[in-house]
Amino acid sequence: MDLLKQMMIRAKNNLQRIVLPEGAEDRTLKAADILLADGIVDIILIGSKKEILEKADSFGLSNIGKARILDPAIDRDMPTYANLLYELRKSKGMTLDEATKLSKDPLYLGCLLIKNGDADGEVAGAINATGNVLRPAFQIVKTLPGISVVSGAFLMFTKTPEFGENGLIVFADCAVHPNPTAAELAQIAVCTGETTRNIAGFEPRIAMLSFSTKGSAKHELVDKVVEATKLAKEMAPDMQIDGEMQADAALVPEIGQSKAPGSVIAGHANVLVFPDLQSGNIGYKLVQRFAKAEAVGPILQGMAAPINDLSRGCSVDDIVKLVTITANQAIGKK
Numbered sequence: 283m284d285l286l287k288q289m290m291i292r293a294k295n296n297l298q299r300i301v302l303p304e305g306a307e308d309r310t311l312k313a314a315d316i317l318l319a320d321g322i323v324d325i326i327l328i329g330s331k332k333e334i335l336e337k338a339d340s341f342g343l344s345n346i347g348k349a350r351i352l353d354p355a356i357d358r359d360m361p362t363y364a365n366l367l368y369e370l371r372k373s374k375g376m377t378l379d380e381a382t383k384l385s386k387d388p389l390y391l392g393c394l395l396i397k398n399g400d401a402d403g404e405v406a407g408a409i410n411a412t413g414n415v416l417r418p419a420f421q422i423v424k425t426l427p428g429i430s431v432v433s434g435a436f437l438m439f440t441k442t443p444e445f446g447e448n449g450l451i452v453f454a455d456c457a458v459h460p461n462p463t464a465a466e467l468a469q470i471a472v473c474t475g476e477t478t479r480n481i482a483g484f485e486p487r488i489a490m491l492s493f494s495t496k497g498s499a500k501h502e503l504v505d506k507v508v509e510a511t512k513l514a515k516e517m518a519p520d521m522q523i524d525g526e527m528q529a530d531a532a533l534v535p536e537i538g539q540s541k542a543p544g545s546v547i548a549g550h551a552n553v554l555v556f557p558d559l560q561s562g563n564i565g566y567k568l569v570q571r572f573a574k575a576e577a578v579g580p581i582l583q584g585m586a587a588p589i590n591d592l593s594r595g596c597s598v599d600d601i602v603k604l605v606t607i608t609a610n611q612a613i614g615k616k
Contacts (some may be wrong), residue, residue, distance in 0.1 A: 284451065285437070286603060288483065293322045293609040298402040300605050301395050301611075302386035305329030307408050311337055311346065313601035318345040320600075322611045325349040326401055328388040331356070352395075354386040364393040370397070372486025389414060393422035396587045402612040405605050407592035415579060416582075419589045426473075426586050428517075430578050431466040434580030435477045436459045436566050439572055445533050446552040452478050452486070453569075456562040457580035465508045468513035471555045473583040475521045478553055480614025481581060481607055489532035489551035490514070491561070495541040498528075507557050522547055528564075529554065581607055588612050 286315070297332040304310045305327030311334065314325045327334055327346075331353040338346035353396060354360060361382075367390065368381035377386075383410040384390050389410060395401040406415045434457025434555060455462070456475040462470060471488055478486040492507040504526055524547035529540040529547050538549025556562030570577045582590050588611035590604050 298609040298612040299399040301326040301392045303392040315343040401559040403588035403608040432584040433470040436579035439576040460559045464509035467510035471514040488523040488553040491524035
């Protein structure tokens with residue numbers, strides 16, 4: 283995948299500090315060793331230093347010594363992170379004792395590292411549920427200014443170069459928010475445009491999908507997409523965004539010209555924003571299976587710093603890819 287190679291080169295040239303809270307997990311350790319060997323990122327592993335080093339030795343991993351290993355049980359900086367959490371959450375009733383205890387939770391500690399400026403991004407989820415990964419992220423790192431919703435984008439590498447950007451199309455939201463309002467859908471569109479710029483490396487041409495194209499059907503679901511398109515254009519006047527649009531009108535030039543004459547997006551979209559999670563999740567899985575496309579993601583977007591969630595069935599290679607993507611998100615935010 284040429285894009286992944288480009289992202290690895292970009293990451294090597296702009297080293298980011300990525301924290302892996304599941305530091306003693308087998309696949310995570312093996313992925314960290316690969317990333318450190320190739321010099322793609324600086325790694326922070328959270329966990330028992332003794333356990334991490336013993337496991338690394340048993341696996342024959344020779345690069346783990348290059349990582350910062352943060353052991354919550356003994357690290358001298360823990361009071362700093364506990365105090366930070368207390369300051370962030372005391373208005374919600376958290377005591378210093380509670381903050382001291384919670385700051386030792388690796389998923390909270392990873393987010394506190396980011397908030398304190400000691401890390402640029404986080405990848406977790408190999409042994410934790412999505413909710414457990416995102417909860418401290420919402421409480422500590424929070425969302426970007428003007429953004430209230432987190433969403434998940436997929437890079438869809440298809441075998442049809444006539445579509446998207448030489449076969450690459452970005453889909454969202456396929457992972458997080460079940461039924462966004464028009465305002466939230468607009469935020470998802472703009473965040474996906476930024477993901478496209480920062481990760482895929484090309485200018486987004488965003489189609490706001492519906493079962494209607496430019497008024498061909500009347501329904502409140504269509505109205506939501508029409509309003510979202512208007513709001514997204516206002517939020518990001520520098521982005522090419524159009525809708526509402528059926529998928530074929532978004533992707534096929536002759537159909538786009540017929541159904542939406544004059545649209546610069548119709549027939550040329552490289553970003554597809556689905557109206558809700560049901561359609562987005564179904565859509566990406568259908569393309570993945572029927573078209574044998576490679577789906578890379580979900581890439582979480584909307585957070586003030588890049589925090590990405592792995593599937594618990596992930597492979598070592600999946601972790602390497604997602605850490606590389608996270609580093610590129612961090613570079614893009616700077």
